[in-house]
Amino acid sequence: MARRKLRPRLIAELARRVRALREQRNRPRDSQRYALDYETLTRPYSGRRLPVRAWADARRESSLMQLLSRLPLFGLGRLVTRKSWLWQHDEPCYWRLTRVRPDYTAQNLEHGKAWGVLTFKGRTESEAREVGQVMYHDWRLVPKHEEAAFTAFTPAPPEDAPRCVPYPPLLRAMILAERQKKGDACTEEPMLSLERTRVRPWDYPAKREAEKQAKTTPV
Amino acid sequence: MAAPIVRSWFLVARKVPLPPLFLAGERGLLSAAYVDSHKWEAREKEHCHLADLASLMDKTYERKLPVSSLTISRFVDNISSREEVDHAEYYLYKFRHSPNCWYLRDWTIHTWIRQCLKYGAQDKALYTLVNKVQYGIFPDNFTFNLLMDYFIKKENYKDALTVVFEIMMQEAFEVPSTQLLSFHVLYHCLAKKTDCRWEEERNFGASLLLPGLKQKNSVGLSSQLYGYALLGKVELQRGLRAVYHNMPLLWQPGYLDRALQVMEMVASSPDDRKLCAEALAVLDRTLKTLTAPVPAASEEQPQEGEDSRGSEDLLEQLDVEETEQSKLPQYLERFKDLHSKLEALGRVESESLLTLTTQLIKEQLPTCEAEDIAAYEQKLQQWHLERVHLIQREEEQRERAKQEYEARRAAKASA
Numbered sequence: 001m002a003r004r005k006l007r008p009r010l011i012a013e014l015a016r017r018v019r020a021l022r023e024q025r026n027r028p029r030d031s032q033r034y035a036l037d038y039e040t041l042t043r044p045y046s047g048r049r050l051p052v053r054a055w056a057d058a059r060r061e062s063s064l065m066q067l068l069s070r071l072p073l074f075g076l077g078r079l080v081t082r083k084s085w086l087w088q089h090d091e092p093c094y095w096r097l098t099r100v101r102p103d104y105t106a107q108n109l110e111h112g113k114a115w116g117v118l119t120f121k122g123r124t125e126s127e128a129r130e131v132g133q134v135m136y137h138d139w140r141l142v143p144k145h146e147e148a149a150f151t152a153f154t155p156a157p158p159e160d161a162p163r164c165v166p167y168p169p170l171l172r173a174m175i176l177a178e179r180q181k182k183g184d185a186c187t188e189e190p191m192l193s194l195e196r197t198r199v200r201p202w203d204y205p206a207k208r209e210a211e212k213q214a215k216t217t218p219v
Numbered sequence: 220m221a222a223p224i225v226r227s228w229f230l231v232a233r234k235v236p237l238p239p240l241f242l243a244g245e246r247g248l249l250s251a252a253y254v255d256s257h258k259w260e261a262r263e264k265e266h267c268h269l270a271d272l273a274s275l276m277d278k279t280y281e282r283k284l285p286v287s288s289l290t291i292s293r294f295v296d297n298i299s300s301r302e303e304v305d306h307a308e309y310y311l312y313k314f315r316h317s318p319n320c321w322y323l324r325d326w327t328i329h330t331w332i333r334q335c336l337k338y339g340a341q342d343k344a345l346y347t348l349v350n351k352v353q354y355g356i357f358p359d360n361f362t363f364n365l366l367m368d369y370f371i372k373k374e375n376y377k378d379a380l381t382v383v384f385e386i387m388m389q390e391a392f393e394v395p396s397t398q399l400l401s402f403h404v405l406y407h408c409l410a411k412k413t414d415c416r417w418e419e420e421r422n423f424g425a426s427l428l429l430p431g432l433k434q435k436n437s438v439g440l441s442s443q444l445y446g447y448a449l450l451g452k453v454e455l456q457r458g459l460r461a462v463y464h465n466m467p468l469l470w471q472p473g474y475l476d477r478a479l480q481v482m483e484m485v486a487s488s489p490d491d492r493k494l495c496a497e498a499l500a501v502l503d504r505t506l507k508t509l510t511a512p513v514p515a516a517s518e519e520q521p522q523e524g525e526d527s528r529g530s531e532d533l534l535e536q537l538d539v540e541e542t543e544q545s546k547l548p549q550y551l552e553r554f555k556d557l558h559s560k561l562e563a564l565g566r567v568e569s570e571s572l573l574t575l576t577t578q579l580i581k582e583q584l585p586t587c588e589a590e591d592i593a594a595y596e597q598k599l600q601q602w603h604l605e606r607v608h609l610i611q612r613e614e615e616q617r618e619r620a621k622q623e624y625e626a627r628r629a630a631k632a633s634a
Contacts, residue, residue, distance in 0.1 A: 060460060060464075062464075062465070069352045070351065070352055070388065070465075071357075071389065072357030072389055072391075073321065073357070074321060086470075100321070101321075102320060102321070104316050104317055104318050104320055105316075108352050108353070109315070109316075109320065109352060140463075140470065141467070142469075143390065143467040143468060143469060144390045144467070145390075145429065145432050146469045
């Protein structure tokens with residue numbers, strides 16, 4: 001049975017667009033979403049309480065924009081670290097800020113977004129990207145007179161351990177037999193590589209999803 | 220009949236143009252050429268009506284559109300009375316809470332401070348400076364020097380001290396003239412004060428330390444020592460977090476250790492730099508107060524302090540093998556050794572820090588001032604060029620908007 005062509009529902013389409021526009025215009029700003037009640041440690045917007053391990057930090061430390069609102073030009077070019085990195089790693093881990101966009105609806109300008117170049121455990125990235133977890137009460141500002149001492153890092157010398165090692169005799173025989181079966185006329189000694197796969201530490205800042213979506217090419 | 224009136228008018232008129240710089244008893248540290256505002260007055264500014272600008276800004280804010288930094292800079296440029304200073308303060312607050320808050324220009328901030336000082340609103344200038352988070356006032360070194368000198372002239376050392384603490388919070392001790400002026404204010408206030416609250420001690424310590432690190436002479440080294448001593452005292456009495464929270468200081472413990480390292484550095488260095496006896500006496504007193512057993516009468520206070528820092532510092536001190544408290548006897552020993560060594564080498568300066576600072580100011584301030592004035596003139600030029608560029612861009616945008624509007628109207632008319 002042939003289906004009748006769907007009538008174009010113009011008013012529904014218009015309503016959908018109006019709703020999308022209103023949602024965009026009245027979206028909750030950072031200052032509303034990330035406002036924190038310090039007595040009960042809940043976020044008033046969602047009504048959720050902070051995780052238990054964050055309670056001590058929320059009372060003691062400050063969020064990134066709370067530090068930057070007190071600096072000229074919102075701390076462009078300054079170094080910021082996280083207390084969790086200071087406690088976890090010995091090597092210097094910091095963000096060097098390249099761009100800051102504070103949320104102007106906040107009373108004390110203590111919410112917003114920031115972009116910068118990450119140096120994690122002494123290795124600097126090549127490009128700036130958005131700083132993650134800006135609203136966490138975990139951030140510390142590196143004073144200008146301490147910047148040189150803080151960023152000084154000598155990487156560990158490369159190990160002199162052997163890179164490749166011959167296989168044990170049984171495995172070597174198995175590999176050679178496999179080669180003969182396949183008709184592979186290679187006479188090279190099979191070597192087992194001992195290179196470590198570089199595993200990133202668990203607290204390496206991940207890329208923010210919004211930037212990933214923005215970079216997809218439209219079809 | 221008219222002649223005597225005209226004569227009396229002349230006599231009255233002659234009294235008016237007295238230069239306001241040489242009122243009796245007021246002497247600032249900076250020379251008249253530095254404080255002179257003729258170059259700033261002679262800058263090119265657009266003459267706009269403040270009421271027009273105010274209504275424009277109100278309309279733009281109502282429509283939730285961003286206000287350009289040019290508008291606010293024009294407003295601040297054209298202030299001509301004390302009430303308008305208050306209006307400008309309101310609009311600066313609004314600008315700071317608008318999308319363009321990052322773009323508040325240097326010249327606007329400089330003009331704002333100058334206008335406040337011109338119309339006698341120095342308390343307003345100080346208020347906006349202290350509440351820099353709400354108003355976005357982050358002056359540069361030249362403006363800070365002007366403000367400090369104004370307060371020094373009025374002998375208002377309390378307000379000058381507040382300015383120095385603000386400079387410390389912004390870590391703006393780059394230029395030598397600022398460092399010298401701040402030293403003068405700090406030592407003047409320290410000479411008068413006897414007991415301070417711990418927050419004041421911490422602020423004093425940091426404001427002595429930061430410029431002291433930049434100056435490579437006896438005053439600088441003694442200031443570093445003094446600063447480290449005060450910070451070490453706060454560290455041991457109130458905990459490390461009290462020292463570094465919301466301050467441009469490092470979170471590594473051991474401020475007294477760093478004080479002793481300064482002494483070691485001076486003792487072992489070959490040049491003739493000396494440490495002031497005053498600073499050494501302060502460090503001595505601090506170590507003695509901290510090692511002395513706490514008297515029974517005031518046990519409640521240290522207990523409260525300990526509770527508040529106990530739970531917080533427990534986490535940070537878990538990794539530390541020896542606490543600072545246990546290292547105090549060692550510090551006292553080291554201090555005594557180094558003190559005797561310095562005296563033996565003749566590296567202890569017996570003059571007070573205030574006299575040393577005044578001497579240093581007399582020697583170095585003229586050269587610093589000359590550099591600063593040259594830099595300021597260059598900056599005025601730069602600001603002028605930037606302003607011209609911005610005005611041009613605004614005109615182009617307005618033209619483009621008008622053309623688009625015309626095109627749209629024509630399209631609508633023809634459709």
